[in-house]
Amino acid sequence: MRMLRPPSLSRRFPVWLAGLCCLAAVGLGDPAAAENRLADTASDYLRDHADNPVDWYPWGEAALERARREDKPIFVSVGYSTCYWCHVAERELYEDPAIAARMNAGFVNIKVDREQRPDLDRVLMQATEALGGGGGWPNNVFLTPELEPFFAGSYFPPEPLPGRESFPQILERLSAQWRSDREPLVERAERIAAALRAQSGASGIDPARLDPLAWREQAVAALSETFDPLVGGFAPAGQSSRFPQSPKLSLLLSAAEAGDDSAAEMLDLTLAAMSIGALFDHVGGGFHRYTVDPQWQVPHFEKMLLDNAQLIGLYARAGNRLEQPWYARVAGRSIDYLERRLRAEAAGLYTAESASLDGIEGKSYVFTSEEIRSVLGERADVFLDWHELVPLPESRIDHELPDGGVVNLRPGRALEALDGNQLAAAMTGLEGDYAALLDHRQARGQPSRDRKRVAEFNALAGLGLLAAAQPLDRGDAAGRAVAVGEWLWDTLWDERAGQLSRQAYAGQVSGEAFLADYAATGRLMLALYGSQHELKWLFRAQRIANAIEARFVGEAGRLHERALGEEAAALPITPPLLGDEVGPSGHSLAVVFLLDIGQVMDAPLRQRRAVAALAGFAGEVTADPSAWGWLVGELARPSRAAAVERFAAELAAPEPAGPGASRDHVAVDAQRVEDGEAIEVRLAIDPGFHINANPASADYLVPTRVTAVDGEIGAIDYPAGKPFRAAFATEAIDVYEGELTLRAPVAGDVPTRLRIEIQACDDEVCLAPDTVEVPVGR
Template identity: 40%
Template sequence: MTAGRWPGCGATRLLVRIVGFYGFLLLTLSLGAPALAATAASGHARDAPRYTNRLIHSADPYLLLHAHNPVDWYPWGPEAIEKARREHKPIFVSIGYSTCYWCHVAERTLYSDPDIAKLMNRWFINIKVDREQRPDLDQIYMLATEILTSHGGWPNNVFLTPDLKPFFAGSYFPPTDDSFGRPGFPSVLRMVHEQWTDHRKEVLAKANRVYQIMQQVGVPGASAPAPVRPLAWVQQARRAFETRFDWKYGGLPNGPAQAKFARAPILELWLADARVTRNQKALGMLRGTLDAMALGGIHDALGGGFHRYSTERTWSVPHFEKMLYDNAQLLDVYTRAFQLTGDPLYRAMALDIGGYLQRDMSAPGGGFYTAQDAEVHGVEGSSYVWTRSQIDAALGKTAAKRFFTVYELTPMPDPTREQQLNGLVPGVLRVRLPLAKTLKDAGYPAVMPMLTALRPERDKLFAIRERRAQPFTDRKIVVALNGLAITAYAHAAGVLREPVYLQLASRAATRIWDIAYSPKTRSLKHEIFDGRAHTDAFLDDYALLGNGFLSLYEATHQARWRTHAQTMADIILERFLRPDGGLATVPTEKDLLIPPEDTGDNTYPSGTSATVALLQGLSASSTGNPRYAEAAAKIIRHVSGQVAKDPGQWGSLVAFLALHPQTRAETVAENAPAPQKAPSKGFHVPDSADHVHASATAGITAGQDEITVTLRIDPGYHVNANPASFDYLVPTAVRFDGLTPSRVVYPNPVRITPAFATEGLNVYEGTAHITSVFPAGTLKPAGTVHGDVRVQACNEQVCLPPATLPLTVPAARAN
């Protein structure tokens, strides 16, 4: 099943390349209703509920939102389907999710209206679906909507025959006919009812044509295996992206009025490309996008984390919902970008996201919530936006003037006339563009010192903002998405030296294992809500959670995590792997019109890509079981034909294959393609390890044990002291496997004043000694201790990427 295939509430995605003639044909055979555009509607306060329907018994926030509609809603299941077949009624299935803005508008303006509900109840069997609870249904019927209308988004409203074949679809329908001639929802209901009653033969014929196209598009036949050439795929994808990349504002696409999404799998691919091939265009696309997002309005400059997408080209005005899957992946991407480049902005962004998820999206017992809404009281973004006068009042005129040399307010679209006349148009905070002029006007040589200087003002504004009404949080814990978060936190814990991140990852993994996994049935559930697990898990739940377990094993070396990862992998091989190497994406295909298939990595890694990573990771972790590597190779061969056609659509998979030389060598040899040109062995990207050299000795005294690490720093270079002078700098830090010192004595720093930090920095130069003190008896005389020291080397002009220098401490000797 393709993960998050159609991003964005109300977003569009054309199927021209896939559907082609079929889409045109069906449009000409449509029932006569034009594409219906969404129109905004404001919410209102509710009285005590007058109605209660069967959704009150559901265990899902989005379904519960509709439990007091006068609509006779059913959850998806045999009861509703059998009733439709028994009564020969069409099915109206409405698919959305709890933090979708237009889904809320539809709930208020359509499904809460008793007159509209009467029509729905009289003529249709009405089913409400949460796309996050049933991603399989979401994928199937979004494909239908794209075939029928050439666009898609949420809410996704589809009319089905009793045998589940779609014949009419749309997104948000306004409650009444509008002045542009677009029919309101009551008119749509009457039209569909009349067509079903008076022209059923034509409707059924159309439904069959849609079904046939869905089979051709949604269930692609087995492609002939292609040579598995990850580096060639990386190059092929890069060339395709270069033509679509926005070289002025970063990201994809480059159109002037098109929405922009983070698209983490593509960022992941550019990261791998830059790391493995050292290609400067790949690095440019990566950095151009990460920088633009970090400084734009899509980033919550006050509360941290990233919004769902930008509504325009410059990343300034977002759609305000926040999703776990975006932020978990961006935590990992910014962490890895910091590893690659040493850019302190990326470290700051990773910490920013990690802090946001910990504060606002962490469940008390462990695990991470799914999303936060875009609206409050029916007004999108109202908790996030500001006016200039509000900031002046909060900070004072002088501080506000300084603040606005760096930040600006991008006006929200469609302000009221009163707001315009009074100069009170709300806006979204972002760093001013162009950046070079902002740095010059503010008097800073680089971005991070400038942002750090304004942290007190941002903290003050955030404290004020927290007193406003806050967006709704969807508190279900989706297993696949938590797998993404566990992986990101486990990795970031070591890179960023944040032990609490490892605790967050471990608590989430433990809770999911304890509640969502059943040892008795050897099966996993898809989500946890109100302390109970629900819905059988999908392929991506097993695979992404398995990768989370494996990341915890790599971070802690605790065997239980590897054992849990093996359990997930074993179940996948037993229940999802097909003889030809393909993977089923659902635990059962009962009551599904077509079997959902993975067709790429879209919003996050597909179950197929995550499975390959899990199996190869287990194969490399000394399990001694060759079947994992063999199964991974089989899956890769099966999907290779699809990947070769469009490697950019499989960003996560191609990135993984490119980053793992053993996988590259095995698959290339097996498929016998032409040899790939390797990077020159003489090519080397400098990093801190080139200029900092570490050694260590151990000593045992009567009162304590000690390990002394000696750093020898090349002339002209220095490393940051511990603590570092600024929170965006990487401090020098030591660590030892399995040992926690009672204290670490760092040397007295040298104070320097380089051109890029005129306020001065504390550093170490020349030779520096770091002593870690342990309780007496900790170090065994015959034992060897392993550890590392984290450093970042800089000179007067440049800071190199940080390096982790390994330490092997010989057996301790008594002094």
């Protein structure tokens, strides 16, 4: 049961790690310390590897510098603390002194906690997919010192298996090839990196094409094509595992609330199947990460705050919409699970609970019928009439399985009771049995928990608790949401700096917060204002909105996942926008939050900026609305859809002509010439105006420059400018006047659009710099 990646919502490759830095290395022959460099990190996952004989580094500048200095390839292993196969790899590989010696001698070895660095996780996962290494965690990528990928994979066995190399064999092969014949590795790395660079960032669209209602309709239609009509859920043909995919369920709920019967049917069947099967923990409450079978019967046993945060609100709201009390019961028991297992004593919620106990996956969760009879006595027959124990599948890699099976409801009887709205009442009669079995289960010991308390996940949990509080009549859930909001503000928000930290761990606050952290926290503050009617929550939401606009909104109003000032220092790339995968993306959360707070504060300019930000990545949404399920579902709600329509129309309206725009005085045209080997760019400058030559005569002047929006062009031989001195100037500058023709050689894929930067001036004043995009004609 290797930890799989959820079904990919986008196969588009992002820009590669062109500016990747802050990696680490070890020296040839360096002895591993008793504790390596992971001992003091703020991550249970990294600390779990602190006493490995592998000389691990965390993600940091020292590693990258050393890798380059010693000319070694880099081994980056990405995982997280509750990943079962990550722990298997540690026991079988990284605790082995012989394997560690090979790693230390031949490679720079780096550990990354994906929940601390989701941006790195996504970029490295794209590299693995491009290399044909599948997808899942642990994600292991071999890089050149120039940070280009040449080999990748997930779990590597310690001994050879049929058709599979062992990890020692992989290390030996790659290390030997790097020393003696690295050219094929380097060529492959350059080829893969070039493919990843070919498509980067987000694609915007004309604001006039923003249409949330059409997106929702298209998304529901797309989901119906991958919907399993027998057991619910969405998966491509042949995929055995099943993930809850909460953003898709949120989309269906939005459509169902708007009267879409087909969406309501898909939602109802999926929620029923997940909660009758063992994705839902019938004994202890809460949801596991995914199931390894399509019938939802055998889970991968880890439990994640991110999943439960969303499913609590979904089940509570769906129970209300579909008039199904069973869903309300499932939501309520999941709230109880969060309180019992993930609430930290110091406030906030932990990130996850492990799948294994004593190194055996599922040991904490399975039961034998003999155990059940021993615990329940004469009540056992009633319990087993309702429940079945589904055996675990045989391990493909000879790992120990626990004795017993997974508790499922018997599907036939459960579905019959569900159809009659009697399932919740029947299970209420078994509460004493569940409690007794839970006590017995807890006596075995409990799986470890990831003690990071992450802003994004906590804020989503607070939103889920608030969403459930009213339909479940659970005042305690609202109280827990308030406590989460207070903790986020008191612990992770720095009022003086006006910024948020990503996490708290072992009493320490650390980590650069991402757009998702800010936007989720802002949404929780605004929701708490709506439920508690205290102005402090509105003021806090306003502070976070200001921080988002100051730190994450860049050129042309586009959103960035990382704060703009941080990108240049750490990872100056745009990680791939994959939509709302396991949870809502930072881009999605930010657009909805800024629209909502603009509505509450009567701030139309803020709403307009939110719609402009949406237009900046809406090309991705238009291409596959179902991949952005949470965003599409939320934007299609009436008040937001009306706001998008209003401000999109304003943004699409032509700007009034006037002397203030450089583009009004320069006409630009581009045509392919020389059988496609070059592009001819013609500029016609209005009489009385000029534009700066390239190079410009002074640093403060903007030179005329042509770049490719897509494709690739080579260096342009810009002509010399004509000297010009304005009446108010003391020195002449070089300018272009009249008509100008430039030749742009095609250096790769032929561009379909070019971007021309200009600054127009007349005898008295220079207008604001401007950027014009033009199509390339044939």
